[in-house]
Amino acid sequence: MPLYHFVLKTGDDLIPDRNGGEWPTEAAAREEAALVAQELMRNQRGVKRRAWRIEIRDENLRPCFELLFAEVDETISHLPPELRETHIVASRRMAACFDTVRALHETRAKLAETLSRANTAVAAFARKLR
Amino acid sequence: MQNACLSALSSRALSLLGSHLREAIFRAGSILWPVTTPLSEVYFPSSGLISILVPVSDGALIEVGSICRQAAVGAIFDPSHSHTQGVVEIGGSFTCISAQKLFSAAKENSEIRDLVHYCREWILMQAQQTAACNAVHPADERFCRWLSQACERMDTNTVSLTQDTIASLLGIRRTTVTLIAQMLQAEGLIQYRRGKIAILDWARLRAQACECCNPLGREHWPSTRLLNATVSNLYRES
Numbered sequence: 001m002p003l004y005h006f007v008l009k010t011g012d013d014l015i016p017d018r019n020g021g022e023w024p025t026e027a028a029a030r031e032e033a034a035l036v037a038q039e040l041m042r043n044q045r046g047v048k049r050r051a052w053r054i055e056i057r058d059e060n061l062r063p064c065f066e067l068l069f070a071e072v073d074e075t076i077s078h079l080p081p082e083l084r085e086t087h088i089v090a091s092r093r094m095a096a097c098f099d100t101v102r103a104l105h106e107t108r109a110k111l112a113e114t115l116s117r118a119n120t121a122v123a124a125f126a127r128k129l130r
Numbered sequence: 131m132q133n134a135c136l137s138a139l140s141s142r143a144l145s146l147l148g149s150h151l152r153e154a155i156f157r158a159g160s161i162l163w164p165v166t167t168p169l170s171e172v173y174f175p176s177s178g179l180i181s182i183l184v185p186v187s188d189g190a191l192i193e194v195g196s197i198c199r200q201a202a203v204g205a206i207f208d209p210s211h212s213h214t215q216g217v218v219e220i221g222g223s224f225t226c227i228s229a230q231k232l233f234s235a236a237k238e239n240s241e242i243r244d245l246v247h248y249c250r251e252w253i254l255m256q257a258q259q260t261a262a263c264n265a266v267h268p269a270d271e272r273f274c275r276w277l278s279q280a281c282e283r284m285d286t287n288t289v290s291l292t293q294d295t296i297a298s299l300l301g302i303r304r305t306t307v308t309l310i311a312q313m314l315q316a317e318g319l320i321q322y323r324r325g326k327i328a329i330l331d332w333a334r335l336r337a338q339a340c341e342c343c344n345p346l347g348r349e350h351w352p353s354t355r356l357l358n359a360t361v362s363n364l365y366r367e368s
Contacts, residue, residue: 006305006308006309008309008312008313010313013313013316015309015312015313015316016312017305017308017309017312018308018312019308021304021305032303032305035303036303036305036306036309039269039302039303039306040268040269040270040306040309040310041268042268042269043265043266043267043268044268
């Protein structure tokens with residue numbers, strides 16, 4: 001059976017499942033992702049986790065599908081379609097916002113690393129000049 | 131290390147049980163009593179953990195209570211048959227006694243009567259709390275609750291248990307448990323390696339657990355209640 005990996009995307013982190021799991025088809029893996037999302041949202045106070053996502057990757061870790069929690073949130077399933085869609089769109093925007101913030105943090109960390117390396121190089125150069 | 135309830139008994143009370151007590155070692159996975167079988171033994175864990183499980187229609191067994199060294203379980207309610215199953219989830223050493231012998235000693239001695247009473251209440255309290263917990267608390271809070279309680283009750287920082295087992299005890303999917311464990315690992319709360327979960331920061335793990343830990347704290351452990359009762363009896367006698 002093919003191997004699939006699940007990556008949980010919370011507000012702050014990307015959480016990969018270490019070993020992955022075997023599912024007969026990608027559809028079965030998607031179904032599992034939906035059930036996991038519902039378990040992680042169940043009894044949650046507030047709406048924070050609606051913007052969480054589960055990304056399914058194939059055995060080569062290539063992303064093949066992403067599920068937004070809001071899409072399978074049972075607490076909004078009774079709403080009229082247009083209202084439900086509003087919740088989903090808002091959650092998708094929130095998720096995009098999470099991605100931007102995470103990318104910003106990564107850039108800042110890389111920048112800090114580059115600056116620190118530059119400082120070391122400059123200090124070494126200054127020592128040589130002396 | 132002995133079962134804390136047995137240690138809390140006075141030597142007079144313990145001597146009534148003495149010759150009937152037997153030591154046994156059970157490995158993880160041992161079924162102490164299967165569903166719908168008459169029970170005759172009472173088990174006092176000295177180490178390890180026994181889960182009380184209720185079977186549900188899809189074949190799963192859901193935990194409704196766990197017993198470590200501060201309590202006893204088995205035929206303590208004296209039912210002719212049980213709808214639960216008792217499984218050793220974490221292996222260890224156990225002291226066993228026939229329920230009949232324990233109950234006849236309880237008729238003669240108030241400490242043993244208290245012991246039986248406190249252990250019954252403990253099972254009932256856990257079942258009540260679990261019912262509420264399963265209904266309203268999210269999976270990750272329940273996972274943190276289970277882990278922090280197990281470590282506190284066994285007085286350890288490492289639990290030998292697979293994610294499969296925890297998933298089945300809590301009635302949640304294995305994938306969900308894997309992701310929760312990874313999330314806690316990323317936060318530096320636990321470390322998971324080869325079927326062993328090491329707790330790196332118990333206080334933070336406890337803080338992420340649901341509120342169900344509070345009504346089942348140390349002061350409600352049967353061994354604590356028994357010790358308190360024994361001490362106050364001693365004061366009264368002196």
